[in-house]
Amino acid sequence: ETGVTQSPTHLIKTRGQQVTLRCSSQSGHNTVSWYQQALGQGPQFIFQYYREEENGRGNFPPRFSGLQFPNYSSELNVNALELDDSALYLCASSLGDRYNSPLHFGNGTRLTVT
C-alpha cells in the first residue's frame, strides 16, 4: 500500500510569484484535502476534492485553486504569493467524502515566500 506523497518537500518563492504543489493519494483513496499549517498553529482547511470535483472550501481567497486528476492525484496552485502564505502545506487523502473517514496525510511541502 503506497502512502500519500507530496512534492516538492521545500520551496522558496518570491512575493507575487505563482506556485504549484503536488500530491499523490494513498492507493484506493478517491478524496483529497489540502490544509495550510502556519508555524505553531493547527492545520487549516483549504479545500477538498472528491472524484475530480471541489466539494468543500475553507476561508481562503480564490488565488488558492486546485485540481484532482482521474488517478486521484491532486495539485494546489497559489497565485500572487504573499508573505503570509509561508507555511507547511499538507495533503491528505481518504476513502470517499463520508463522515467518520480518517485522513491520511503526506509529509507536506514547506513553502517560504520572501
Next chain:
Amino acid sequence: SQQGEEDPQALSIQEGENATMNCSYKTSINNLQWYRQNSGRGLVHLILIRSNEREKHSGRLRVTLDTSKKSSSLLITASRAADTASYFCARGGETSGSRLTFGEGTQLTVNP
C-alpha cells in the same frame, strides 16, 4: 479560524507517567479525531470517536467524549520518549463530510 481549543498548550512529563490532553469545541460534531505530528512532518491519525460514543481505547490511548460539555480528552498511559510530539484534536462537523477543523495542538515532551 480554529473552532477548537486544546489544553494545555504544552505538557512536559517523565517517561512512565500518564499524559492527558483536553480539547473543547463550539459547534455540534459528527465525530472527533486525534492526530499526532512529529516536528515539521505530516499528521498521523490516532483515533476517531463518533458523537454517539463516550469512550474509546487503542493500545495505550484512551479517548473520551462528552458532547454535553463539548469536550474530549486524550490519555496516553505509560508514556515513552517516542511519544514526544504535537497532538491535535480535529472536529468532523455534521455537514462537512470528511472535512476536519483542527485545534491549536498540545506539545507533549516526554523526558527519558
